[in-house]
Amino acid sequence: MADIYLVGVGGQGIITASRVVGDAAILGGENVLLSETHGMAQRGGSVVCTARIGDVQSPLIPDGCADLILSFELLETLRSLCKANRGTVVITSTEKIVPLSVSTQKLKYPTAEEVKIEVERIAKRFFPIDARKLAEEAAVPMSSNIVMVGALAGTGISGLERRHFEKAIEMNIPRWLPENLDAFARGFEATSRWSQT
Amino acid sequence: MLLLGNEAIARGALEAGVAVATTYPGTPASEIGDALARVAKDAGIYFEYSANEMVATEIAIGAAASGVRALVSMKHVGVNVAADALMTFAYTGTRGGFVLVTADDPSCHSSQNEQDNRYYALLGGIPLLEPSSPQECYEMTKEAFELSERLELPVILRTTTRISHVRGPVVVGRIVQGLKRKEFIKDPKRFVTVPAVARARHLVLLERLREAERLSEESHLNKVQRIGTGARIGVITSSAAFNYVADAAKALGVPVDVLKLGFPHPLPNRLVIDFLRSHDRVAVVEELEPILETSVRAVAQHESINTKIVGKADGILPRAYEFDQAIVASGLVRAFGLRGDVAKEAVIDLQNLPVRPPVLCAGCPHSAVYFAVNKATNRKAIFASDIGCYTLGVAAPYNAADLLVCMGSSVGTAGGLAKVNDLPVIAFIGDSTFFHAGIPGLINGVHNGHKFLLMILDNRTTAMTGHQPHPASDTGPSCCNITSVSIEEVVKGCGVRWLRVVDPYDIKTTTETVKEALRQEGVSVIIARRECALIAERDEKGAILKKHEIDQEVCKKCRTCVEKFQCPAISSTNKVQTIDEALCAGCGVCAQVCPHKAIKETR
Numbered sequence: 026m027a028d029i030y031l032v033g034v035g036g037q038g039i040i041t042a043s044r045v046v047g048d049a050a051i052l053g054g055e056n057v058l059l060s061e062t063h064g065m066a067q068r069g070g071s072v073v074c075t076a077r078i079g080d081v082q083s084p085l086i087p088d089g090c091a092d093l094i095l096s097f098e099l100l101e102t103l104r105s106l107c108k109a110n111r112g113t114v115v116i117t118s119t120e121k122i123v124p125l126s127v128s129t130q131k132l133k134y135p136t137a138e139e140v141k142i143e144v145e146r147i148a149k150r151f152f153p154i155d156a157r158k159l160a161e162e163a164a165v166p167m168s169s170n171i172v173m174v175g176a177l178a179g180t181g182i183s184g185l186e187r188r189h190f191e192k193a194i195e196m197n198i199p200r201w202l203p204e205n206l207d208a209f210a211r212g213f214e215a216t217s218r219w220s221q222t
Numbered sequence: 223m224l225l226l227g228n229e230a231i232a233r234g235a236l237e238a239g240v241a242v243a244t245t246y247p248g249t250p251a252s253e254i255g256d257a258l259a260r261v262a263k264d265a266g267i268y269f270e271y272s273a274n275e276m277v278a279t280e281i282a283i284g285a286a287a288s289g290v291r292a293l294v295s296m297k298h299v300g301v302n303v304a305a306d307a308l309m310t311f312a313y314t315g316t317r318g319g320f321v322l323v324t325a326d327d328p329s330c331h332s333s334q335n336e337q338d339n340r341y342y343a344l345l346g347g348i349p350l351l352e353p354s355s356p357q358e359c360y361e362m363t364k365e366a367f368e369l370s371e372r373l374e375l376p377v378i379l380r381t382t383t384r385i386s387h388v389r390g391p392v393v394v395g396r397i398v399q400g401l402k403r404k405e406f407i408k409d410p411k412r413f414v415t416v417p418a419v420a421r422a423r424h425l426v427l428l429e430r431l432r433e434a435e436r437l438s439e440e441s442h443l444n445k446v447q448r449i450g451t452g453a454r455i456g457v458i459t460s461s462a463a464f465n466y467v468a469d470a471a472k473a474l475g476v477p478v479d480v481l482k483l484g485f486p487h488p489l490p491n492r493l494v495i496d497f498l499r500s501h502d503r504v505a506v507v508e509e510l511e512p513i514l515e516t517s518v519r520a521v522a523q524h525e526s527i528n529t530k531i532v533g534k535a536d537g538i539l540p541r542a543y544e545f546d547q548a549i550v551a552s553g554l555v556r557a558f559g560l561r562g563d564v565a566k567e568a569v570i571d572l573q574n575l576p577v578r579p580p581v582l583c584a585g586c587p588h589s590a591v592y593f594a595v596n597k598a599t600n601r602k603a604i605f606a607s608d609i610g611c612y613t614l615g616v617a618a619p620y621n622a623a624d625l626l627v628c629m630g631s632s633v634g635t636a637g638g639l640a641k642v643n644d645l646p647v648i649a650f651i652g653d654s655t656f657f658h659a660g661i662p663g664l665i666n667g668v669h670n671g672h673k674f675l676l677m678i679l680d681n682r683t684t685a686m687t688g689h690q691p692h693p694a695s696d697t698g699p700s701c702c703n704i705t706s707v708s709i710e711e712v713v714k715g716c717g718v719r720w721l722r723v724v725d726p727y728d729i730k731t732t733t734e735t736v737k738e739a740l741r742q743e744g745v746s747v748i749i750a751r752r753e754c755a756l757i758a759e760r761d762e763k764g765a766i767l768k769k770h771e772i773d774q775e776v777c778k779k780c781r782t783c784v785e786k787f788q789c790p791a792i793s794s795t796n797k798v799q800t801i802d803e804a805l806c807a808g809c810g811v812c813a814q815v816c817p818h819k820a821i822k823e824t825r
Contacts, residue, residue: 034578047224047389057224059389062331068756069790070580082355083465084388087548100578106570124578128784128794129618132576147570 026079027183028086032105033097034122036068038170041197042095043074045174046183048193050078053185060084069122071101078183093182094148095173097156098122102140106147113148116176116216118156118169152176154215163208171198171205175212187213225392227385228253230356231295231323233392234363236265238319239400241290243269244278246658247687248297249332250386251325255295256688262701266399269699271690274629274658275300279307279322286320286376287413289404291367295323298339299628303659305342308376312346313423314413315374315430318404319367323379325386328509328544332686334609334628336542338510343378343487347427349434350378350487351443352461356390362443362484369437373430382509384462384544435488443484444493450477455558456501458494458518460486463507463545470551474562478554489517498522498529505557506533509545532557580614584791585755585767585807588612588679590726592620593787593815595648595677597729598736603646604639608632608660610652611686612679619786622650630659637663637672646740647674653709654684654692661716667745668717675739676747679726680709681754689757713747720746727752729814755807767808768823771801776820787815 029046033039043059050057055078062073075086091108096117109115119137127134135143137153144151154176156169163172171194177183178190194205225233231254235243243262245255255271262269268285272278275296282292296304301324308322324342327333343350351366353359362379370377411419438444449471459467460483471478481497483490498504498518506515515533522531534541539553555562582589592615595603607613607623608631616623625635636649651660656678664676684690691698696706713721720742724732732750739746758767772783772792777799784794789812791805801812803824813821 035580044224044389051224051391056391059224060384061387061389062383068581068583069578071578082468083462083547084384084390085546087546100576103570103575104572107572123793123795124576125581125784125788125790125793126576126578128792128799129788130576132574134576134795143570 027092028090029076029078029093029095029177029183030086030091030105030108031074031076031095032101033072034101035063035070035072037072037097039072039074039097042170042174043076045171045190045193045197046076046177048196049183049185049189050076052189052192055185056080058084071104078185093177093180095177097170097173099137099140100124100134103135103143106143109148111149114150114152114180114182115144115148116152116154116173116180118173119153120157120169152216152219154212156212159211159215160208163204163211165201165204165208168201168205168208171208172212175209176216178209179213179216223392223394224389225356225360226253226389227353227356227359227381227387229257230359230392231363231379232257233394234360235293235321236261236267236397237395238364238367239291239398240267240293240367241318241400241402242282242285243267243293244272244281245295246272246275246278246300247684247690248300249687250327250383251295251297251300251323252687252690253386254323256690259699262699265397266402268701270702271692271698273693275303276307279304282320283307283311286316286318287314288406289317290401291319293321293323295325297333298324298326298337299333299335300324301339301342303629308342308348309346310415310420311376312348313415313420313427315426316370316376317374318401319370320376321363321366321370321379322376323381326380326382328382331383334626336510338513339378339380340487340513341511344513347431348376348378349373349485350380351485352380353385353484354461354464354482356388356392358484359385360392360394365443372437373434375427375430375434380461382462382544431488435491438485438488438490439492441485441490444490445482446497447480447482448477449480453477453479454502455479456481456497456504457507457554458483458497458504458514459507460484460514461509463509463550466545466547466550467507469547470554473547474551474554474560476554476558476560483514486514489521491521494518494521495525495527498527498531501529503530503532503558505538505554506531507539507550507553510541512541579617581617581790582611582614582788583755583807584789584805585758585809586611587681587726587750587752587755588615589788590729590809590811591677591679591732591750592622593811594726594729594732595622595736596620596786598733599646599648599740603648604643606632606636606639606647606649608649608651608655610655612650612652615650619788629655630663633660633663633667633676636674636676637667637670640672640674649674649676651676651678653678653680653682653694656709657693657707661712664713664716664718664745671744673744675736676745678709678747678749680749680751683754683757685754685756689754709749713749718745718747721749723749723751725752726750727809727811729811755809759807767810769803769806769808770810770813770821771803771824772799773820773822774798776818778818778820780817782817783812783815783821787812
């Protein structure tokens with residue numbers, strides 16, 4: 026059983042990432058429920074997806090109950106911590122998308138160091154990942170969401186096998202498959218290497 | 223396969239051999255229609271995006287009254303629009319299966335209210351099914367058609383956001399080709415509801431409801447599920463609440479018997495009576511209104527059952543917003559005096575984090591309109607807004623919405639506002655919303671001599687719900703023979719004498735046109751026409767547009783571009799304004815907004 030909480034900003038491919046996780050779970054013979062909350066905006070608002078793998082019936086993850094938080098944006102990482110506990114692993118893309126409220130209401134966007142301190146105060150592990158850079162190295166700048174799926178898979182927390190994720194990527198994004206699998210591999214290595222240390 | 227609840231409903235309809243399906247898009251129902259639109263031609267069904275929910279319902283009624291199966295889907299507030307047709311269709315009844323899907327939105331994730339549409343089933347005397355999972359969405363859609371034909375009544379299938387927008391495993395069957403055409407057999411004593419017919423048909427409806435109750439008693443959709451063994455306590459529940467009950471009971475480690483009602487109206491009275499009699503204490507767990515609770519209490523009173531019933535009347539569960547596992551767990555703890563600490567302490571203070579509310583996209587033509595209108599009026603105007611992406615103009619810096627209640631309300635309320643206010647009144651309505659509910663208000667304004675400016679924000683699509691077509695579109699589902707209806711011709715046909723069409727990316731012309739419009743007597747109309755920036759980007763029409771940058775040597779740091787204009791690509795950090803090239807849509811509006819000509823095309 027694993028409760029995975031995916032957060033970020035509209036337009037980052039979070040819903041696609043959650044579908045890859047869902048299909049990987051089905052391929053792995055597990056029950057899975059996905060939910061998505063994206064409010065009114067087509068782009069630019071906070072997006073929350075949940076993936077609950079295992080014997081569950083309700084799709085939402087109660088506060089403090091996520092096993093893994095996969096955050097696609099630095100500020101949203103802080104917002105997601107209401108779902109974290111002492112055992113939670115937090116993977117965050119270091120990408121920053123500055124909301125308009127920072128400009129208009131003169132609010133402060135947190136630094137990477139502040140996010141790290143806050144995550145480590147509450148959760149078990151913190152994995153910052155430069156997903157955009159890894160995606161560019163894989164020659165598909167659009168695929169930072171797949172890098173993040175790779176990082177999720179690399180931790181082993183989902184209990185699913187690598188090949189199931191790879192097959193799920195093929196099912197969901199048939200275009201640019203070798204490049205996307207490369208992006209997945211780069212994300213996978215980023216956390217599997219750290220997981221062993 | 224892994225299906226969204228909405229996709230599972232579409233699949234169920236195809237397997238039920240549906241012939242005609244209609245919708246007006248609205249979150250969280252939109253994906254039902256979108257899924258059917260994609261496959262309509264291949265599946266040999268007729269699907270259309272109708273002008274509004276009333277028309278969508280009437281199309282489906284025409285088909286079902288003839289004897290084929292018809293599905294109409296909409297968001298909860300859409301049923302308010304469709305209700306006039308639906309209430310009386312229950313009197314005539316149907317020949318072919320007729321299923322109306324209402325997707326409710328507890329917590330108003332993307333809606334103007336969180337009304338509980340189960341009341342429509344009670345109000346109209348219409349059987350109601352409520353699935354709890356994507357698998358049940360699929361199965362109950364098929365059952366709904368069977369039930370509708372057996373009872374010759376319309377059936378309501380009600381979901382909520384957490385049913386429609388949950389993706390889960392669904393085991394599907396084979397798609398069946400149902401009857402696609404059927405000669406309408408005339409029967410005016412049934413289908414023409416003049417008063418004499420209506421009076422007779424009401425009795426028929428009541429008789430059918432008694433039959434429906436018998437089916438509800440026998441239905442496998444209403445069943446007791448045991449979580450753990452030896453439970454003395456019981457829960458009566460339906461829809462999404464059932465899932466939270468199941469997970470909460472497991473988390474609390476308490477055995478509970480659950481009467482899950484997938485077919486809650488008409489209420490299976492005998493089943494409820496037996497359940498009450500066999501438990502010491504029963505909680506009714508349902509989101510929003512205490513509808514089951516009130517019915518269950520009525521049954522208990524009628525049967526003189528002493529079982530303690532707890533629910534919203536006792537304050538154990540809230541009447542507003544959607545539930546989750548924690549809310550239901552805490553409700554169960556209070557209902558049954560259980561031990562269990564379910565409240566988590568806040569581990570992080572979210573108050574000081576910069577908020578990320580929904581915003582208009584980079585390159586959004588609505589942004590340009592609102593900037594121009596504020597410039598033209600110096601913010602001395604009253605803004606009657608409407609339902610669509612453009613409602614987001616309510617936020618700073620535009621503050622371009624003062625009154626909004628429903629689809630089409632901009633035009634009607636503008637007339638009322640203008641009658642009693644001195645400030646000029648400007649109504650904003652989207653292209654799709656104009657066709658949906660704006661036209662009668664416009665005709666009324668012209669006829670009764672109201673004075674206001676109506677701005678039709680024409681981005682050539684129904685953007686907020688996922689870019690569905692509307693009557694002015696020149697393409698649509700491949701099964702439809704599409705004709706584009708001209709907004710200009712409709713406006714003129716409504717009797718409007720002063721009409722202009724502007725490109726909102728041209729700030730100067732738009733501003734001057736608004737000023738001129740406000741000098742007119744009667745109703746003036748401006749169509750601000752520019753394709754949705756996301757469509758332009760998708761179709762790569764944006765390639766002709768040039769990305770922009772701020773020349774920091776020319777920039778006077780006056781902050782006009784972030785305080786009077788709003789673009790997600792422009793940010794201001796450490797007092798320096800910059801444009802994120804990756805986000806810039808190249809609309810060039812910011813270059814017109816900047817008073818110092820510091821924003822230029824990127825070389």
